[in-house]
Amino acid sequence: MTEQDFPPEEFAERLERAQRAMRNVQIDALLLTTEADVRYFTGFRTLFWQSPTRPWFLIVPANDRPIAIIPEIGAALMAATWVDDIRSWSSPHATDDGIGMLADALRPFSRVGMPMGRESSLRMPLIDLKRLESALDTVELLDCTPLMRDLRVVKSEREIAILRAICGIASDAFDHAPDLFHIGQPLSEAFRAFRIDLLRCGADDVPYLVGGAGQGGYPDVISPPGPTPLLAGDVLMLDTGATLQGYHCDFDRNYAFDHADDAARAAYRTLHRATDAALAIARPGVTCAELHAAMQAVIGQDTGDVGRYGHGLGMQLTEHPSIIGFDQTVMQPGMVMTLEPSMQIAEGRIMAHEENMVIRDGAPELLSRRASPELPIIGGGA
Numbered sequence: 001m002t003e004q005d006f007p008p009e010e011f012a013e014r015l016e017r018a019q020r021a022m023r024n025v026q027i028d029a030l031l032l033t034t035e036a037d038v039r040y041f042t043g044f045r046t047l048f049w050q051s052p053t054r055p056w057f058l059i060v061p062a063n064d065r066p067i068a069i070i071p072e073i074g075a076a077l078m079a080a081t082w083v084d085d086i087r088s089w090s091s092p093h094a095t096d097d098g099i100g101m102l103a104d105a106l107r108p109f110s111r112v113g114m115p116m117g118r119e120s121s122l123r124m125p126l127i128d129l130k131r132l133e134s135a136l137d138t139v140e141l142l143d144c145t146p147l148m149r150d151l152r153v154v155k156s157e158r159e160i161a162i163l164r165a166i167c168g169i170a171s172d173a174f175d176h177a178p179d180l181f182h183i184g185q186p187l188s189e190a191f192r193a194f195r196i197d198l199l200r201c202g203a204d205d206v207p208y209l210v211g212g213a214g215q216g217g218y219p220d221v222i223s224p225p226g227p228t229p230l231l232a233g234d235v236l237m238l239d240t241g242a243t244l245q246g247y248h249c250d251f252d253r254n255y256a257f258d259h260a261d262d263a264a265r266a267a268y269r270t271l272h273r274a275t276d277a278a279l280a281i282a283r284p285g286v287t288c289a290e291l292h293a294a295m296q297a298v299i300g301q302d303t304g305d306v307g308r309y310g311h312g313l314g315m316q317l318t319e320h321p322s323i324i325g326f327d328q329t330v331m332q333p334g335m336v337m338t339l340e341p342s343m344q345i346a347e348g349r350i351m352a353h354e355e356n357m358v359i360r361d362g363a364p365e366l367l368s369r370r371a372s373p374e375l376p377i378i379g380g381g382a
Contacts, residue, residue: 005245006158008082011043014151015066021147022062028109030060030144031102033123036315037115040152041066043081045246048074054091055124057102061109069102099128103135112136113144119320120145149320153312154334159247160358163314163336164367166203166244167251167356171369173197173240174253178378183232183257187213187225190236198242208241208317211252216264217349221252221342232258235375237352241317248317250338251354251368255376267345268375271353274298274341278309278323282337282357282364288327295323295341310338313356335359336367 018041022030032038035049038058049056056074059067068083071091078086087105089098106112122129133141155163173194180193190213195206211225212218213236221239230236239252254268274295281294295309308327312319313336321329323339331337337359342352356367 005045005162006043010156010158011041011082013156014041015060018060018147018151019062021150022060022113025113025144025147026111027113027142027144027147028062028111029106030058030113030148031106031141032058032060032115034115034121035123036152037148038068039246039315042068042078042083044068044074044078044083046074046077055097055128057098057124059102059105067105069098069105071098097125097128099131099135103132106132106136106139109139111140111142113142113147115145115148116143117145152314153320153329154332155314155336155358156334159314160334160336160367162245162247163249163356163358166242166247167249167367168369169202169244170198170240170242170249170251172201173203173242174238175369177253177255177376181230181236181255181257181378183379184229186227186229187236188227190230191225191238194238194240198240202244203242204244204246206240206242208248208250209238211236211238213237214349216261217267217345217351219348219350221350221352230257232379233261235260235264235351239352239354246315248313248315249356249368250313250317251356252352253371253376254351254353255378257378260375260377263345263349264351265375267343267351268353269373270299271341271343271351272371272373274309275339275353275355278339278341279355279357279364279366282331282339282359284331284333284359284361286331288321288323288329288331289325291331291339292323292325292327295339296325299341299343301343308340309342310340310354312336313338331359333359333361 054071057069067085069087072088075088213234234257237254241248241250277294278291308322308324310323321327340354357364
C-alpha cells in the first residue's frame with residue numbers, strides 16, 4: 001500500500017495497537033522482513049518484492065515510529081508513506097547487504113520479536129540472520145507470531161471496504177461466465193478469458209487463478225490449465241485471488257456444460273448446504289473448529305488431503321487462521337474469512353465451493369456474491 005491507499009491515521013492506529021501489545025509481553029521492538037508485515041505498518045506497496053535479490057527490514061519500536069532499513073532503490077517510494085526514518089544502502093552489496101546497518105539500529109533494544117511460527121517466513125539469507133545474531137550478542141530474539149497474528153487478523157473498516165470491492169469485481173466477472181466459456185474451448189483459453197475479464201471489471205492484478213475441469217468433477221484444483229477442450233458433461237471450477245490495492249479476494253465458482261450428472265448436482269447442493277451451515281453459526285465467539293464441524297456434519301466425509309475448510313483473507317491470499325478441527329481461534333468482529341468446503345464425488349473426482357465473509361456482531365456479511373444453490377449449466381438445458 002502507499003499513502004494513497006490509506007490515510008496516515010490508519011497506520012498510526014495499527015502502530016498504537018502493536019505497541020500496547022508489545023508492552024504487554026515486554027518486547028522492545030519488532031523486526032519484520034516480509035512484504036505483508038512491512039506493508040501493514042508502513043503502506044509500502046510494490047511488486048518489487050517478487051525479486052529475491054534484495055532484503056528489506058522494518059523495525060517497529062515499542063515507544064517510537066517505525067524505522068525502515070531498505071535498499072536505496074526503495075527509498076523514494078518509502079518516503080511517500082508515513083515513515084520518516086528511512087535508512088538505506090546500495091544493494092546488492094558485495095559484503096554487507098544491510099546487516100551492519102540493521103545491527104546498529106537494533107542494539108539499543110534488549111528483547112526483539114520476529115515472526116517464527118506457522119505461516120511465517122524469513123525472506124533474508126539464513127547466513128545473514130546468523131551474522132545478525134552474532135553482532136547482537138546482548139539482544140534476545142523472540143517469537144512474536146501470536147502478537148502479529150492478533151494484530152492482523154481483525155481488519156479495519158478501511159481494509160474491509162477494499163476487500164468488499166475486489167469481491168464485487170470478481171463476482172461481476174463470474175456473472176459473465178455464460179459469455180466467457182463454451183464447449184470446445186481449451187481450458188487454458190477459459191482461464192485466459194476469465195483473467196482478462198477480471199482486469200476489465202476493475203481488478204488491479206490476478207496473481208492467483210487456479211481450477212480444474214472434468215466429467216462430473218475435476219481431479220484437483222491446483223494444476224495449471226492445458227489445451228484439453230471443455231466437453232459436454234464437464235464441470236469447470238475457477239478459483240481466483242484477484243487483487244485491488246494489494247488486497248485479495250479468494251473464492252470459486254462451478255459450472256457444468258450442456259448437462260450435469262446426478263452425482264455432480266448432489267455434490268454441489270451438499271457443499272452449498274455446508275456453507276449455509278457455517279454461515280448460520282459464524283458469529284463472534286465461535287471457533288474455527290466449530291465452523292469446521294458444522295460443515296463436516298453436512299458433508300459427511302473425512303477432509304482427507306485437503307485438511308481445512310477455509311482460512312483468513314486479506315493482504316495475503318491465505319492468512320491465519322485455518323478452519324480445521326484443531327484450530328481454536330475465536331471469531332471476532334472484523335475478521336475476514338473464507339468458507340471453503342470440498343468433497344470427493346468419486347474416485348478421481350472432487351468438488352470445492354468457496355465464499356468470502358466478514359464476521360460482524362450478528363450475522364456475517366458476505367463479501368462474495370452468493371453462488372446459486374443449484375449447479376449452473378452453460379450451453380444446454382437442465
